[in-house]
Amino acid sequence: xxxxxxxxxxxxxxxxxxxxxxxxxxxxxxxxxxxxxxxxxxxxxxxxxxxxxxxxxxxxxxxxxxxxxxxxxxxxxxxxxxxxxxxxxxxxxxxxxxxxxxxxxxxxxxxxxxxxxxxxxxxxxxxxxxxxxxxxxxxxxxxxxxxxxxxxxxxxxxxxxxxxxxxxxxxxxxxxxxxxxxxxxxxxxxxxxxxxxxxxxxxxxxxxxxxxxxxxxxx
Numbered sequence: 455x456x457x458x459x460x461x462x463x464x465x466x467x468x469x470x471x472x473x474x475x476x477x478x479x480x481x482x483x484x485x486x487x488x489x490x491x492x493x494x495x496x497x498x499x500x501x502x503x504x505x506x507x508x509x510x511x512x513x514x515x516x517x518x519x520x521x522x523x524x525x526x527x528x529x530x531x532x533x534x535x536x537x538x539x540x541x542x543x544x545x546x547x548x549x550x551x552x553x554x555x556x557x558x559x560x561x562x563x564x565x566x567x568x569x570x571x572x573x574x575x576x577x578x579x580x581x582x583x584x585x586x587x588x589x590x591x592x593x594x595x596x597x598x599x600x601x602x603x604x605x606x607x608x609x610x611x612x613x614x615x616x617x618x619x620x621x622x623x624x625x626x627x628x629x630x631x632x633x634x635x636x637x638x639x640x641x642x643x644x645x646x647x648x649x650x651x652x653x654x655x656x657x658x659x660x661x662x663x664x665x666x667x668x669x670x671x672x673x
Contacts, residue, residue, distance in 0.1 A: 458637060459480070460481070460639070461652075462514065463642040463646075472652075473657050474505060480534070482642075483530055483532075485526040498530045502531050536560065538583075543577070558583050569610070586621060601626070604618065618638070645660050
């Protein structure tokens with residue numbers, strides 16, 4: 455099965471087009487005002503139409519209430535919900551049941567102890583995303599350009615697909631795939647020239663490097 459490549463935090467037609475044209479499998483849109491990648495509902499609607507049928511659309515939220523989720527879903531018409539906060543197992547289950555969409559739960563990783571949460575979330579989510587744990591003083595849980603020790607995911611016993619994010623860029627994505635055996639990679643700050651400002655050339659380079667890594671892993 456080929457590697458899934460997700461470009462997250464897209465907010466302009468130009469950078470979205472770069473990701474789509476380069477063959478991204480998933481494109482992510484952030485509905486979280488503290489993030490420099492936050493998109494408004496009107497912009498999300500326009501970008502969603504641009505991506506429709508070309509890649510899976512992912513709506514990222516952080517501890518969102520039902521109203522925010524409903525508004526973002528109505529605007530973007532996503533294929534997948536990414537829950538990137540401290541949502542409990544019960545909350546993940548309830549969101550999936552209420553909105554009828556597949557759910558990807560992000561789990562912050564710093565030590566092996568953080569993986570204790572995997573079993574509970576894997577029982578209710580459709581996909582797990584492992585991301586580096588944010589510092590305590592951080593204003594948002596992801597998109598900070600930090601990586602975690604990928605070796606923590608070796609020999610991971612998980613029954614659903616998982617992806618890796620956190621500090622990925624064109625220069626290290628192949629190593630991340632090799633070490634973790636992940637079925638997908640997710641990048642945001644690693645394809646930006648400034649916080650929230652995606653770079654089309656960096657997007658293309660990341661996708662190219664991920665595809666090359668995938669070919670190596672299959673041979």
